Amino acid sequence: VWGEYFRYKGILFPKGLYSPESISQAENTSNVRDDDIFIITYPKSGTTWMIEILSLILKNGDPSWIRSVPIWERAPWCETVISAFTLQDQTSPRLLSSHLPIQLFPKAFFSTKAKVIYLSRNPRDVVVSFYHYSKIARQLKDPGTPDQFLENFLKGEVQFGSWFDHIKGWIRMKGRDNFLLLTYEELQQDLQGSVQRICEFLGRPLDEEALGSVVAHSTFGAMKANSMSNYTLLPTSLLDHRHGAFLRKGVCGDWKNHFTVAQSEAFDRVYREQMRGMQTFPWDVAPEETSPDPEPDPEPEPEPESSPSPVHPPIPPTSDPE
Numbered sequence: 542v543w544g545e546y547f548r549y550k551g552i553l554f555p556k557g558l559y560s561p562e563s564i565s566q567a568e569n570t571s572n573v574r575d576d577d578i579f580i581i582t583y584p585k586s587g588t589t590w591m592i593e594i595l596s597l598i599l600k601n602g603d604p605s606w607i608r609s610v611p612i613w614e615r616a617p618w619c620e621t622v623i624s625a626f627t628l629q630d631q632t633s634p635r636l637l638s639s640h641l642p643i644q645l646f647p648k649a650f651f652s653t654k655a656k657v658i659y660l661s662r663n664p665r666d667v668v669v670s671f672y673h674y675s676k677i678a679r680q681l682k683d684p685g686t687p688d689q690f691l692e693n694f695l696k697g698e699v700q701f702g703s704w705f706d707h708i709k710g711w712i713r714m715k716g717r718d719n720f721l722l723l724t725y726e727e728l729q730q731d732l733q734g735s736v737q738r739i740c741e742f743l744g745r746p747l748d749e750e751a752l753g754s755v756v757a758h759s760t761f762g763a764m765k766a767n768s769m770s771n772y773t774l775l776p777t778s779l780l781d782h783r784h785g786a787f788l789r790k791g792v793c794g795d796w797k798n799h800f801t802v803a804q805s806e807a808f809d810r811v812y813r814e815q816m817r818g819m820q821t822f823p824w825d826v827a828p829e830e831t832s833p834d835p836e837p838d839p840e841p842e843p844e845p846e847s848s849p850s851p852v853h854p855p856i857p858p859t860s861d862p863e
Contacts, residue, residue, distance in 0.1 A: 544682050550645065557679040558621055566627075567620040567639075568648050573578050576634040577655035580616060583707045584640050584700065585670035586662035587725040592616040593759045594728075594736060595636055595658075602754030619647065628852065634784040640701045643710035654719055656743065659711045662725035663824035664704045665796035665808060691804055695811045704814040712819070714769055726823035729793050732756050793824075 545556045549564045573608040573677045578595060582588045589612060596607045596615050606615065616636035617625035626639045626647075639646065650657075668691060675684035681700065690699075697703025714720040728735045733756050740747050747755065757763065800808070 544680070544829060546682065546700070552642065552645065553700050555682075555700050557680045560622055563622045563624055564620050564641075564645060566624060567641065567647055568645050570624075570626045571649050572626040573647055573649040573653050573655055574633060574635065575654040577650075577653070578634055578636050579619075579637045579650070579655060580636065580660070581657055581659045581711060582660045582702050583648075583662075583667065585667050585674055587660045587728065588638060588640075589764065590725075590728060590759065590761075591658060591723075592636065594739065594755060597755040597758055598736070598743065598747065599634070599636070601747060602758075604750035604754065604758045607758065607859075633653070642702060642707050643713070643758055649857065656719045656721070657711075658721045658723060658724060658739065658742070659714070660723050660728075661708050661822070663793065663796070663822070664812070665800065665805075666725075666793060667704060668808075669700065669796050684789075685731050687799070688804065688817065691808065695808065705744045708802075709815075709819065716750060726793050730745075732759070750783060835847050 546553045547556055547559075547561060548554075549561050552721045554564065580588060580595065582591070592612050592615060593607060596612075597604065600606045616638045617623075617628060618643050619625050619639040625631075625635070641774065671694065672684050672687060672690050675681045675690070685693075693699050694704070697706060712722065715722055721739065723735060723738070732754065736747075736752060736755050736759075740752075746799055
């Protein structure tokens with residue numbers, strides 16, 4: 542089955558990890574608790590990072606849980622064939638992960654007090670990360686050339702559908718008490734401030750020592766070194782680490798090392814059209830550069846290692862997980 546997809550209500554999903562039944566089960570489950578904490582992302586937007594941060598917050602900064610339990614057990618997935626909703630004996634509060642667009646998300650959630658943290662990321666960087674991930678994730682189709690993959694991404698012909706539809710759907714929740722919108726870029730620019738915002742949202746204040754521990758143990762370097770979080774425990778049949786790392790670079794702006802000028806222009810055209818009238822995101826503003834394009838400038842896309850001349854000079858890496 543690896544590399545084959547099915548459609549559920551128009552959205553593509555890879556066979557094997559997901560099935561029409563597993564998506565339907567998630568959509569129609571009644572098993573949502575008021576104290577559930579959902580981590581919702583479009584793929585390659587920092588899910589692993591957010592799980593790590595929340596795992597540490599729930600344990601008041603104590604790293605023993607993140608060092609002893611695999612990340613997929615700490616925050617199981619809602620829509621996979623082995624679903625979080627079918628697991629027994631989960632203590633509250635549950636951490637639950639999902640990539641589902643809002644229209645396929647458990648309907649029961651919307652009549653509970655359960656909380657959602659929606660983490661978004663510059664879509665240009667998402668493209669680059671998604672492209673590289675597609676080369677090692679056995680359930681995904683070969684991404685083809687960077688141009689082909691970019692075209693598919695912009696059309697929403699990738700797993701979990703259109704990035705644009707995903708963020709526009711979820712952002713409608715903004716302003717509700719049980720919804721927090723964060724960006725990968727904010728985590729990168731101010732991890733401690735972001736952790737404090739998450740603690741406030743969850744009603745779980747941490748003292749200075751615990752806060753420092755959460756920050757120290759959720760840096761990209763710490764996660765990459767933690768076998769419980771870096772996915773190296775998965776068998777090669779699922780994730781082939783011989784062809785790349787799951788936690789690859791963890792930086793913002795890597796798309797500039799990959800996109801050609803033509804790809805960047807193609808991306809910007811679609812982004813402007815799709816995001817017209819939406820709020821401004823951190824990736825729409827690049828104060829340190831002068832862009833020839835006065836319009837908001839979105840983010841990354843994949844390209845082979847020997848890519849043609851980058852659009853911009855490389856940005857120095859900072860600590861951040863995919």
